[in-house]
Amino acid sequence: MSLAIQNIIPVIHAKWFGKDESCVIDNVSIDSRSLQNNNGTLFFALVGQHHDGHQYLSELIEKGVRNFVVHHVPEKLADQANFLVVDNTLEALQEFAAFYRRQFDFPVIGITGSNGKTIVKEWLNFLLSPEYNIIRSPKSYNSQVGVPLSVIGINEKHNLGIFEAGISLVGEMERLGHIIQPTLGVLTNIGSAHNEGFASETEKIQQKLKLFENAPVVILQKNDVIEAFLKPGTKAFTWSFDDASAEVLITKKTASSFEIRHKNETFTVTLPFHDKASEENSITCLMVLLYFGYEVQTIQERLVHLYPVEMRLQVKNGINHCTLIDDSYSSDYQSLKIALDFLEQHKTHKKKTVILSDIFQSGFTAEELYSKVAKLLKNNHIERVFGIGDNISAYLKDYPNFIPFATTQEFVAHFNPNEFEYETILIKGARSFQFEEIVVLLEEKTHETVLEINLNAISHNLNFYKSKLKPTTKMMAMVKAFGYGSGSFEIAKLLAHHKIDYLGVAFADEGIALRNAGITMPIIVMNPENSAFAAMVAYQLEPEIYSASVLKKFIALAQQKNLYNYPIHLKLDTGMHRLGFEEKDLDELIGLLKNNNLVEVKSIFSHLSSSDVPEFREFTLGQIQKFDVWSSKLISALNIEPIRHILNTSGIYNFAEYQFDMVRLGIGLYGVGNDAEEMQQLENVGTLKTIILQIKDIPTGDSVGYSRKFRAEKPIRTATIPIGYADGIPRRWGNEKGYVLVNHQKARIVGNICMDMLMIDVTNIACEEGDTVTVFGKSPRVTELAEVVGTIPYEILTSISHRVKRVFYKE
Numbered sequence: 001m002s003l004a005i006q007n008i009i010p011v012i013h014a015k016w017f018g019k020d021e022s023c024v025i026d027n028v029s030i031d032s033r034s035l036q037n038n039n040g041t042l043f044f045a046l047v048g049q050h051h052d053g054h055q056y057l058s059e060l061i062e063k064g065v066r067n068f069v070v071h072h073v074p075e076k077l078a079d080q081a082n083f084l085v086v087d088n089t090l091e092a093l094q095e096f097a098a099f100y101r102r103q104f105d106f107p108v109i110g111i112t113g114s115n116g117k118t119i120v121k122e123w124l125n126f127l128l129s130p131e132y133n134i135i136r137s138p139k140s141y142n143s144q145v146g147v148p149l150s151v152i153g154i155n156e157k158h159n160l161g162i163f164e165a166g167i168s169l170v171g172e173m174e175r176l177g178h179i180i181q182p183t184l185g186v187l188t189n190i191g192s193a194h195n196e197g198f199a200s201e202t203e204k205i206q207q208k209l210k211l212f213e214n215a216p217v218v219i220l221q222k223n224d225v226i227e228a229f230l231k232p233g234t235k236a237f238t239w240s241f242d243d244a245s246a247e248v249l250i251t252k253k254t255a256s257s258f259e260i261r262h263k264n265e266t267f268t269v270t271l272p273f274h275d276k277a278s279e280e281n282s283i284t285c286l287m288v289l290l291y292f293g294y295e296v297q298t299i300q301e302r303l304v305h306l307y308p309v310e311m312r313l314q315v316k317n318g319i320n321h322c323t324l325i326d327d328s329y330s331s332d333y334q335s336l337k338i339a340l341d342f343l344e345q346h347k348t349h350k351k352k353t354v355i356l357s358d359i360f361q362s363g364f365t366a367e368e369l370y371s372k373v374a375k376l377l378k379n380n381h382i383e384r385v386f387g388i389g390d391n392i393s394a395y396l397k398d399y400p401n402f403i404p405f406a407t408t409q410e411f412v413a414h415f416n417p418n419e420f421e422y423e424t425i426l427i428k429g430a431r432s433f434q435f436e437e438i439v440v441l442l443e444e445k446t447h448e449t450v451l452e453i454n455l456n457a458i459s460h461n462l463n464f465y466k467s468k469l470k471p472t473t474k475m476m477a478m479v480k481a482f483g484y485g486s487g488s489f490e491i492a493k494l495l496a497h498h499k500i501d502y503l504g505v506a507f508a509d510e511g512i513a514l515r516n517a518g519i520t521m522p523i524i525v526m527n528p529e530n531s532a533f534a535a536m537v538a539y540q541l542e543p544e545i546y547s548a549s550v551l552k553k554f555i556a557l558a559q560q561k562n563l564y565n566y567p568i569h570l571k572l573d574t575g576m577h578r579l580g581f582e583e584k585d586l587d588e589l590i591g592l593l594k595n596n597n598l599v600e601v602k603s604i605f606s607h608l609s610s611s612d613v614p615e616f617r618e619f620t621l622g623q624i625q626k627f628d629v630w631s632s633k634l635i636s637a638l639n640i641e642p643i644r645h646i647l648n649t650s651g652i653y654n655f656a657e658y659q660f661d662m663v664r665l666g667i668g669l670y671g672v673g674n675d676a677e678e679m680q681q682l683e684n685v686g687t688l689k690t691i692i693l694q695i696k697d698i699p700t701g702d703s704v705g706y707s708r709k710f711r712a713e714k715p716i717r718t719a720t721i722p723i724g725y726a727d728g729i730p731r732r733w734g735n736e737k738g739y740v741l742v743n744h745q746k747a748r749i750v751g752n753i754c755m756d757m758l759m760i761d762v763t764n765i766a767c768e769e770g771d772t773v774t775v776f777g778k779s780p781r782v783t784e785l786a787e788v789v790g791t792i793p794y795e796i797l798t799s800i801s802h803r804v805k806r807v808f809y810k811e
């Protein structure tokens with residue numbers, strides 16, 4: 001991209017407040033944290049429910065960004081940069097993208113539907129790339145922001161676009177259609193995803209079809225209702241399993257082969273999948289190939305090679321304390337940019353290394369491409385780059401600390417584990433390079449049981465609770481007990497990224513571990529032990545002070561260390577009767593703090609004992625009332641302005657009107673609410689998975705497991721899975737109380753749960769050794785498990801043993 005700033009002004013209907021009209025824009029950004037921002041960046045200050053890009057303008061100016069699209073010019077910065085003032089920065093971004101799209105005249109495929117958009121997009125890219133130079137949406141960038149950013153990636157060398165569009169509200173698709181301007185529409189299917197935003201099924205269909213307003217042809221599964229809604233000028237190119245009036249009739253012949261009848265031709269294709277969704281998505285792709293006039297033989301050859309699409313960037317523990325970011329299935333310029341931003345957000349070590357394969361279909365010449373790649377790597381402070389492939393090896397050879405390999409096999413042959421330690425490593429390669437072999441070498445070896453943590457779900461849950469609060473209310477996130485069992489650094493990183501105000505931990509060592517992982521935000525230690533005070537000060541951890549004796553000891557230390565205004569947090573006991581000052585203690589407390597400048601009361605708080613129990617509503621209101629009165633007394637006696645806070649997760653949900661200045665979010669962040677209605681609004685965060693080790697046929701009368709607790713009354717088939725009470729599975733869950741999921745079906749637990757294993761009944765479930773087993777996740781939720789064994793989800797989550805590997809991912 002290379003556009004004069006002056007030409008952009010009329011496109012987005014902006015008012016110009018600037019001085020340098022000669023600026024040329026070569027990239028667009030909406031993320032102030034991206035290390036890719038520079039003097040050629042046009043920064044759109046987007047404003048969301050929980051976020052305002054205008055906050056970061058001075059920071060960006062310092063980093064060299066010169067051109068901004070904003071709602072208003074910040075007074076202090078008026079003469080320091082060019083400002084393009086618009087009414088709505090998101091609409092301006094969309095208009096800009098639509099304008100940019102119009103500069104190019106090549107076929108563009110627009111994909112929408114309820115499921116399968118990203119898979120179909122990735123497969124089409126794979127199927128069509130031998131003939132075309134393709135620009136496609138990176139990952140699943142299909143939203144109001146993602147689509148414009150995808151389209152802006154087009155350059156002169158591209159000759160085919162594939163963009164996906166997803167909507168959840170009425171009116172959104174029209175804008176996406178305006179930006180994508182598809183010349184071929186693809187409708188994957190209409191399912192139930194995102195139904196809430198629409199009045200009816202019909203409305204949803206009509207809205208989705210807005211993507212195709214100006215598309216001459218739309219590919220879809222034959223459906224008269226949908227076709228009736230297409231614009232008169234739009235032709236439907238349809239397929240069907242049973243309706244012979246479709247242009248393409250598909251008949252399933254065997255488990256994997258299908259007969260295709262198109263015009264006068266009949267042929268067979270083989271698909272490498274057995275599930276219905278993959279079959280339908282493959283057929284959608286086949287339709288595009290037919291529409292593009294591909295020969296039968298080519299279609300047959302390519303479809304067999306379709307592969308499962310991994311859409312997530314995964315964070316894994318590596319050998320020698322490394323952290324891995326596994327993006328081993330794709331390599332293109334757009335997604336490299338995203339992966340580098342992700343690397344910056346999730347690095348647990350300062351040192352960053354990238355292992356990168358040749359990049360295909362960038363649309364640039366090799367020379368242009370790799371000079372751009374080198375610039376990108378340099379801006380992102382990548383210390384070391386392993387390049388795999390002939391092109392990258394040749395063109396990146398001057399990058400400092402560049403290590404070339406011709407092939408993945410060569411890298412594997414020369415691999416020395418000692419060359420990797422205490423660094424964050426991005427592994428990113430085109431599929432053909434099979435970088436999964438590299439991931440295997442660098443990944444920490446553990447057993448097959450993993451707790452997968454969905455980082456998107458944490459963000460979603462955070463935003464859900466934020467939406468219950470005033471925008472000015474601060475947020476403390478509780479990451480005690482290893483982030484409620486979900487992992488602390490990775491979650492703390494994500495929370496830092498969301499600009500949370502405070503982190504809360506239980507003990508000093510948890511806070512120290514976070515500091516060592518590079519977390520710089522304020523951290524409160526809830527149970528400070530006297531012995532840890534000195535270490536806390538060394539690591540800038542802020543103590544909860546709950547009694548006069550603790551305060552005296554801390555003040556003594558502050559004196560000894562010459563501290564000035566060291567932040568402390570006063571805990572009041574308004575009814576929980578765990579820790580805290582009571583009413584009778586307040587005068588002494590005031591006496592100790594009056595005229596004391598060694599410490600500063602940063603916040604005053606209390607904890608609710610029963611915010612989740614409706615019958616104790618009055619009691620809770622009483623706690624809040626006491627908190628208000630007591631904290632007011634301290635504030636006026638000491639003449640201070642502390643942050644006041646009392647609400648935990650269920651407090652936010654049930655008593656949001658008492659949010660004071662801050663809230664302390666715990667379990668809700670991890671996807672657990674205190675009733676079914678609240679749970680509905682949250683996304684599941686942790687999925688505990690394992691695999692089947694062995695399958696056995698048990699004859700009538702035989703027993704299974706210790707103490708012969710289970711006896712087969714008829715012949716059954718069992719599977720043994722490597723997870724037991726030492727992993728945190730409650731033993732009380734055994735003996736047919738609990739169940740796990742195998743291939744989406746319930747398998748009850750038979751016999752006693754062992755230390756490291758348990759046995760399940762798979763008599764009526766098709767499964768094999770090695771198949772995945774879900775212990776809890778989206779279904780069954782951890783709350784179900786907790787209920788069966790008579791405990792609370794907090795206990796289950798925090799008991800998952802550390803030997804269970806945590807794997808973090810982002811969609």
Ligand SMILES: *Cc1c(COP(=O)(O)O)cnc(C)c1O
Pocket residue numbers: 478480526607647648649650664665666667668
């Ligand atoms: C753990 C804790 C919280 C968070 O509670 P949730 O119920 O998990 O939201 C809040 N405040 C204090 C003092 C805590 O110890």
